[in-house]
Amino acid sequence: MENLEPILAAHPFCQGLAPRLIHEVAACASRLNFTDGQFLCRAGEEATRFYLILQGRVSVEIFSARRGPITMQTIGEGGMLGWLWVNRESYHWPADTRAAGLTRALSLEVNCLREKCEANHDLGYEILKRYADSLAVRFRVYSLQLTDMFQD
Amino acid sequence: MLPEIFQIQRVRRETADTFTLDLARPGEASDFAFAPGQFNMLYAFGLGEVPISISGDPAHPQSLIHTVRNVGNVTRAMCRARPGARLGVRGPFGVPWPVAEMAGQDVVIVAGGLGLAPLRPAIYHLLGHRPDYGNFELIYGARTPADLLYRQELQDWRGRFDLRVHVSVDTAPTDWRGSVGVVTTVIPRARFDPANTTALVCGPQLMMRYTVIELLNRGLAPAQIFVSMERHMKCGLGLCGHCQWGPFFVCKDGPVFRYDVVKDWFERREV
Numbered sequence: 001m002e003n004l005e006p007i008l009a010a011h012p013f014c015q016g017l018a019p020r021l022i023h024e025v026a027a028c029a030s031r032l033n034f035t036d037g038q039f040l041c042r043a044g045e046e047a048t049r050f051y052l053i054l055q056g057r058v059s060v061e062i063f064s065a066r067r068g069p070i071t072m073q074t075i076g077e078g079g080m081l082g083w084l085w086v087n088r089e090s091y092h093w094p095a096d097t098r099a100a101g102l103t104r105a106l107s108l109e110v111n112c113l114r115e116k117c118e119a120n121h122d123l124g125y126e127i128l129k130r131y132a133d134s135l136a137v138r139f140r141v142y143s144l145q146l147t148d149m150f151q152d
Numbered sequence: 153m154l155p156e157i158f159q160i161q162r163v164r165r166e167t168a169d170t171f172t173l174d175l176a177r178p179g180e181a182s183d184f185a186f187a188p189g190q191f192n193m194l195y196a197f198g199l200g201e202v203p204i205s206i207s208g209d210p211a212h213p214q215s216l217i218h219t220v221r222n223v224g225n226v227t228r229a230m231c232r233a234r235p236g237a238r239l240g241v242r243g244p245f246g247v248p249w250p251v252a253e254m255a256g257q258d259v260v261i262v263a264g265g266l267g268l269a270p271l272r273p274a275i276y277h278l279l280g281h282r283p284d285y286g287n288f289e290l291i292y293g294a295r296t297p298a299d300l301l302y303r304q305e306l307q308d309w310r311g312r313f314d315l316r317v318h319v320s321v322d323t324a325p326t327d328w329r330g331s332v333g334v335v336t337t338v339i340p341r342a343r344f345d346p347a348n349t350t351a352l353v354c355g356p357q358l359m360m361r362y363t364v365i366e367l368l369n370r371g372l373a374p375a376q377i378f379v380s381m382e383r384h385m386k387c388g389l390g391l392c393g394h395c396q397w398g399p400f401f402v403c404k405d406g407p408v409f410r411y412d413v414v415k416d417w418f419e420r421r422e423v
Contacts, residue, residue, distance in 0.1 A: 061326060071324045074332040078341075100329060144334045145322050149359040150265045150295040 004029045007106060011052045012078045013130055021123050028112035034058075034099035040081065041093040049107045050082035056103030061096045074100065080134065081105075153389065155195045155240025158216060160233050166219060166301045170266065171231045172207065175216040175239065183213040184241075187248035188273035189380060189408045193388050194218060195240030196229040203385040203403070205270035206244060211280050216241065219269035219301060245388040247408045249274040249352055249378060258286040258344035262363045264293050264335055264355025268301045270380050270407070271354050275309075282314050286349075289342040291318045293335025293359065297328045316343065335359060339366040346371030354380040361418065364411060374412035381406050381414070 005026045008014045014022060032051075034040060040051060040058060051058075057076045061069045072095065075081050081097060091110075117124035158175040165171055177184075186192075186206050195201040202224075208217030222231040230239065251274055259278060263271050278285055290309065294300045300319065310317045318338045320331040331338065336359075351367050353360050360379050367377055383395035383402040390404030398417040400406060411418070 057331070059326065059332065069326045071326055071328060071332045074330075076331065076341075141334055141337055144336065144358075144362060147358065148295065148322070149334065149356050149362070150293075150299070150322070151356070 002031065004031060004106065007031070007054065008052075011054065011106065013052050013080050013134075017126055018122075021120075021126055024116050024120065024123055025108070025113065028109040028116065029106050030109075032105050032107045034103045034105065036099055036101050038099050040097045040099065040105070043093055043096050045093050047082055047091040047093050048110050050110060051080065052106040052108065053077055053079045053081065054104040054106060056105075057100045058097050058103055058105075059100045061098070063096070069096070153242050155193070155201075155242045158239050158241045160235050160237045160239065161215065162235055163231075163233065167299055169222045169231070170219060170301065171222070172217060172219045173230065173233070173239075174208075175218070175241065176214070178238070181214055184216045184244075185213050186210060186244040186273070188251055188277050189249035189270055190244035190246045191270070191385075191388075191407060192216070192218065192241050192243030192245065193385070194220075194226075194230065195242070196226045196233075197238070197240065199229050200226045201240070201242075201386075202226045202230075203245075203388065205380075205407075207269040207272045209276040209280075210273050211276065219266065219272075221266055242388060245385075245403055247404075247406055249380075249408050250350070250410075251277045254350040255281075255284045256286070256348075258288070258349040260289045260291065260339075260342055260344050260349060260351040260367070262291045262293075262335065262339070262351065262353045262355070262367075264359035264363075265295070265299060266301065267353075267355030267359075267380070268292055271352060272302065272305075274352060279309075279312075279315065287344050288315045289318070289344060290315060291320075291335060291338045291342060293320050293322070293338070293355070295322050297321050297324050297330070318342070334362075336362045336366045339363065339370060342370075344370075346376075349376060351377045352380075353377060357382075364418075374415055375410060377411035378408055379411055379414070379418075380408050 005022050009022050057074050059071045060073045061071050063069050159178040161176050162174040191203050191205045193201045194204050204218040207219045220227050220230050222228050320333055320335050320338050324332050353363050381402050385403040386392045386394040388403045390401040395402040
């Protein structure tokens with residue numbers, strides 16, 4: 001079985017994580033490739049994984065009956081997708097996400113990681129720190145997007 | 153200062169409401185020297201005068217190029233004008249981008265919407281003197297793909313190996329193959345040495361404010377960031393006071409300012 005620890009350690013989400021914690025996260029990880037246009041998730045499906053993007057880019061899309069599919073955001077190398085599961089027992093994807101070109105990602109099993117976070121609060125704290133940071137960045141980005149900076 | 157008569161040579165549609173006008177002196181081929189970042193006052197006869205940045209190549213001053221957005225009576229008339237029509241030109245005015253002082257450094261250019269127009273002469277200059285500069289990152293954001301200026305040129309620049317071009321739009325239809333997200337999200341990915349970089353920023357003021365925050369987060373000092381301001385300019389000479397911004401006249405002391413010089417005024421609501 002491929003050792004994913006070096007790949008995890010190199011991803012911005014895991015940067016600064018102690019090797020013993022990387023080891024625990026790696027137990028929940030697998031490597032996936034997506035071809036152009038292939039869906040990583042569909043709106044409404046249960047979110048059982050989240051993804052760390054290693055290479056390529058994914059598009060997060062919502063569907064409007066009047067306007068058709070609209071890309072709200074793209075996530076590229078070093079980004080992550082599906083981080084909202086952290087303190088939810090059951091979470092459903094709010095939007096479609098598909099690969100825009102060949103995309104390589106690490107997939108992390110949500111239940112597996114949650115169990116490890118519960119069992120090892122050091123890991124839980126590290127993951128939550130990253131979650132909070134990511135949340136703060138997303139809030140800032142979305143508020144700017146809603147403000148429409150170009151209306152100025 | 154009286155306007156000089158120029159003739160429209162060519163009109164190119166950039167977006168639904170934005171056009172690029174190529175101007176030349178009628179009947180003679182002569183240069184119009186300017187520095188990247190400067191602007192002219194363009195006069196539509198009988199309607200009025202507006203400040204428009206020069207968006208052409210300073211190394212090819214035979215053609216005077218302006219990109220104009222149709223936002224009022226004067227600009228509407230300019231956007232509807234056809235080749236052969238005449239406009240009055242006064243200028244060039246204002247403080248330019250510090251392209252000579254940036255030699256030897258990495259350069260980050262961040263443009264939002266129509267803000268790419270006043271930066272384009274600086275881009276031409278940098279590409280024309282490429283060995284004089286370090287890494288060159290061009291970051292351009294717009295509301296949608298349909299709002300992007302100079303699409304063919306962006307495509308050409310993307311093909312170069314000595315320049316990294318990042319284009320991001322706020323929302324897009326699914327056939328858009330580029331990045332989607334506000335332009336500030338690109339800055340953390342840009343490659344430059346913060347200790348030896350100059351950033352040039354132009355766009356709506358809100359976009360510039362958050363761009364500056366991201367650049368400061370990346371380790372740039374306020375003195376390494378230059379912003380191009382927009383105010384209601386009338387005389388272009390610092391006499392009439394229409395464009396006064398705190399202690400500055402944007403037409404004369406700007407439009408390009410070093411951020412540390414203006415940062416106390418950047419956020420003030422009452423100016």
